[in-house]
Amino acid sequence: MKKLLLLVCILYGIVPQTQAQTGTYKGIGTIVFEAGAPLSLIKGTSESANGLIDLETGKFRFDVPITSFRFLNSLMQERFNDKYMQSSRYQKATFVGRIIDKGPISAKGEAKVTATGTLTIHGVAKKRTITGTLVQSGNTWQLLTDFPVKLADHHIQAPKLSSGYGASTMNVSLKMPLSPTTPDPQQIAAAKKLSIK
Template identity: 50%
Template sequence: MRSLFLLLLCLCCQCFSSLAQNNILKGTGSVSFAANGPLNLIKATSPSAGGFIDTRTGKIRFEAASASFQFAISLMQERFNDKYMQSSRHPRATFVGELVGVTLPLQEITQEVMAKGILTIHGIPQKRTIKGTLTRHGDALQLVADFAVNLQDHAIEAPKLTSGVAAENINVLVDMLLQPASKPVAQRQVTLHARRSPK
């Protein structure tokens, strides 16, 4: 009788675990950024970034390892890690928050969304509201978000471009495909492209 009870308990736990996993959509991929300036020279790409959305609560989290960003110019990569980001002290950039004003599953194929949360870069958290879109692809969601990062907000020294002008703003575009966590997730691309910094 005791063995039967333990077996039923294990089955129930597995069932609840499966239901919880079904609420989670996960994605992995790459992330890149660039600082717009006269020559648009400050560019980097990280092959490792990840995120998830809880479709039941609307909670989201995205992150990328600071030291994983790779530059075409090795000297810039060294300065990025040692001088600007201090990657050994601040190993990750993260956004943690939740979707607001949207009900999941989506009522339309593509829908504008807004996320409120905390963006932490260089160890400095900032409250942010980031707008974007979610698009349904079967049981997966594609997230696209365009936003700017002010380096001063995160106590990052603005790197000087060849013109001598400091790159104070980094504009990024995030594109990530998130799939049910209960399924094997192939590596996906997350691309952050620089946009013209607002004047």
């Protein structure tokens, strides 16, 4: 009986630690894209970007629903979804890949990262290498990145600016807090039950 109790106590201690050591983080962040000079700016913001990243393997997946972008001008929002992005057909933009380089953590808790993967927008997939910064705060991280997207690469019609010229490139920025994934209670319970037997 004492051995069984000892086993249960050890199991309660080990299982959460094992889960925590997976290094998997997830979060919901903000994506902003903009094009054009300040006087003819096209700007959309989404607070529904989802991210999942394993800092041990470097694998990650980020996606954002296209209809989650908001604009100051309701007409621009309508055109963005119907004319430019065809969001009823291409519902998400995704970036899936792996971190290929992670620099040392500075005194400020910052680490430069380089990721390579497939960026899919408007149904068109392109290989991309994007740099960013991971900022550590306790057991959480915040991912910051800023990169350009050429609309022609994803077969997106360039929206007209008030100047009459088309915006051929969108500047995209992402700010996403990342927290350790919560262990699945059912998996822990199953592991405990199996181990006790």
